[in-house]
Amino acid sequence: MALAFDEFGRPFIILKEQEQKTRLRGLDAQKANISAGKAVARILRTSLGPKGMDKMLQSPDGDVTITNDGATILEQMDVDNQIAKLMVELSRSQDYEIGDGTTGVVVMAGALLEQAEKLLERGIHPIRIAEGYELASRIAVEHLERIAQKFEFGLSNTESLVQTCMTTLSSKIVNRCKRDLADIAVKAVLAVADLERRDVNLDLIKVEGKVGGKLEETELIYGIIVDKDMSHPQMPKRIEDAKIAILTCPFEPPKPKTKHKVDIDTVEKFQNLRQQEQKYFDDMVQKCKDVGATLVICQWGFDDEANHLLMHRNLPAVRWVGGVELELIAIATGGRIVPRFQELTPEKLGKAGLVREKSFGTTKDRMLYIEHCANSRAVTIFIRGGNKMMIEETKRSIHDALCVARNLIRNNYIVYGGGSAEISCSIAVEAAADRYPGVEQYAIRGFADALDAIPMALAENSGLQPIETLSAVKSQQIKENNPFCGIDCNDAGTNDMREQFVFETLIGKQQQILLATQVVKMILKIDDVISPSDY
């Protein structure tokens, strides 16, 4: 521990309660950090690729999650170590930005750390390694742009989009019906996409799941599903050409915000009040009726009396609809959310071709379908599956596929998957290394080796001989000058990823390399870890 003394030999206090803290410095700190980062990467390594395995996670409350999505695994892992938390953050930011490749980015970072450890042992200063990595990542990203291919798609020609989504889905448990799900994801994204602005608002795609049935029954609905039923059991279950009033005010007497008291001291007042109250309900229902609404969707509850009045006037209603769903309904039906009854006008009503209630299974599960909406820009993907974990995992997989499709619409450059892009980068970086005169050269070579880790892990997970396969593919790439050779995970008999239709997005791959490099640089720069010791 650091101790300093003044000229009289008394110790300075540098750290408060120094005895109770553990401290690691210099090379030790770096090595400890690296080993922590590697440990996290090792957990995810087996989940990579189409033959990757899943992880079973048990939450503090005993709920079970089964997944192979990197971001989800790390988020639920109850991580304590600081560096491990950095890796979790890394995966999360990849998830937010790109949505896919969350496993790959962590494995990549782990590989970079492993190489850094070797370089550190040879006495290279961590900052020089970090700089070398930085240079190398720039080379790799530029190289990716060179080998990337623009690919065309349109509203009519979605085949290539579907293929890319299938690549994403093939590593998930849903790979049994990846074709169907990829179709669904692409259709959903195209339905909400703004092709002019090249942007997709994924909030418009709602992913809803219900246990029971089978995965094949998953469907895309051009409309909204709400997990609610009609407020009164005897209201009609099917409304055609619905005009929907979307309300955020309850069917209750108004509650002024200012504090007030109504004092009742005479019988007349009591009776007046009663009549007033009845009139409120009548007026409210009448207003909805007057503007021509045939369905009321309300964010709040109704009073029994209001409920009956609605029923009585043939005005079906849905209550307790959540805020997000309400917004989606408003977008889909082209209606406006109305906060007060007075502001209800016919123009503010939403329109839907068909609203129906559907019941599931043997229990009292009902859901409301709002379909054929005026504005079909909000869609719902409705997932069915054998059990809860399956549904959750399917939701995550669909989310990944949606993100990939969105990224392609934003930027329609692709690189080929199956590790081919990494191998190609690795060759390019290796070749470039010799041009750098300084110590960075070693770091750049280290980076090239780290890039090999991803195809290596892919091969290993697919039950192939990792080193043999990798070296074979690498030599093939150089010999044929063909950057599209990758690992043949599915045993399809060819190494050319163009023939296997394994695509990944260019920005996704670039982001992976950049993010992983950044985090590794950060970890390498730490040379002192001070943490409160527990005991």
Add this chain to the structure above:
Amino acid sequence: MAVERILKDEASEEKGERARMASFVGAMAIADLVKTTLGPKGMDKILQSTGRGHQVTVTNDGATILKSLHIDNPAAKVLVDISKVQDDEVGDGTTSVVVLAGELLREAEKLVAAKIHPMTIISAECARSALLQKVMDNKEDAEKFTSDLMKIAMTTLSSKILSQDKEHFAKLAVDAVMRLKGSTNLEAIQIIKKPGGSLKDSFLDEGFILDKKIGIGQPKRIENAKILVANTAMDTDKVKIYGARVRVDSMSRVAEIEGAEKEKMREKVQKIIAHGINCFVNRQLIYNFPEELFADAGILAIEHADFDGIERLALVTGGEIASTFDNPESVKLGHCKLIEEIMIGKDKLIHFSGVEMGQACTIVLRGASHHVLDEAERSLHDALCVLSQTINDSRVILGGGWPEMVMAKEVDELAHKTPGKKSHAIEAFSRALLAIPTIIADNAGLDSAELISQLRAEHHKEGCTAGIDVIFGSVGDMVELGISESFKVKQAILLSATEATEMILRVDEIITCAPRKREDRM
């Protein structure tokens, strides 16, 4: 350098083989637990709750057993979950689905031990489920629908406590479901349990029975009743305007207000009476005062009918549930021929007969004890679920292990044709399928090895209809014995069992978070 601890203190992590072992063992333990309840000669389990009073449940319903278990093993939880979903979705086969998944895992374990990669097993499994559906889709049988339903009901019930009177109950269930006219809304079927008598005394009532008493001094028998079904406060009508309060300065004022309140209630009652009704059913309480008013007007008033009761009553009598009474001409009233008080055992119930809409009905269960009744209700529920699903999907297959044998045979043939490692996994699937008839035979105390081999020999012929005849302990013709099952149930069992197995097999690492700290209230 030692690897740093990554996870929190109490969190644990299991990897590779160990993780796989843990999930296999957990899942198989669950499957073995419910295994003995399978089939017509399956045994029951006693469950004692840890709650107050240590309530005891006797059951052989897989979902009920698993729901009550406290399980820590994550893989076991997956199995419990599929059983629950099976219960929600089709209602029956909750035991079979767990047993099948358990057997699949048992076979998978052997394969893993023989150094076959789990992914190979999974990919083989996918190929098989597609095949299975093809095999069973051929069996369409839309004719003789009612008799088929009857057979299905009997098959379902034969494994339950009701097996002694299965014909009686099968008839009850079929009648009840036929009344629903194709809807799967089982809420319309009310089950009332009354201890006393024997199970044979249970009956289906075409009308509707409400487990309530008639108010004192009100007519006990009404013919051609006009019923108003309501959900309204009949105690004191609250003023709903926010912030209203009563402030008075003298006792006389209190009396006045009270009078006004009474007057208000009287008016309300008058309005209700103005509907021209002679029976009034409310979901909420009816206080003495309005009750008295109703009695004066000769109206039968029933209070505190629960929500389901109200909904069913509205469904049965064709009335609407009313909460305001200002325009009597437009409120739809319910009608029935006769309302009377009947006695079942020593309890008085209200019986509505001759109702307009024939959809709902009531099944009154009688039995020696609460446990018997509870189990009877569960069994009947299973039968009702299966029947209502069968009405929607009318495909029917034979029972008694017949479908398993047919599938096993087909799968075996596929295995012979498939080159590569996959064929091992496919064969294993067929073995897992055979395990189900084996367990049924074992549970019945029969020589399973002998029976299954006989059965397999039978099935080698084309168009065989043989299955296990548990009663005589031999191979029998399932068509003659009239043992049928619903296609939908079997399909759901297969799908969820394979899905669950696939999930568990894909896992190579289990990370358990530290249990949430709980305040110890003991």
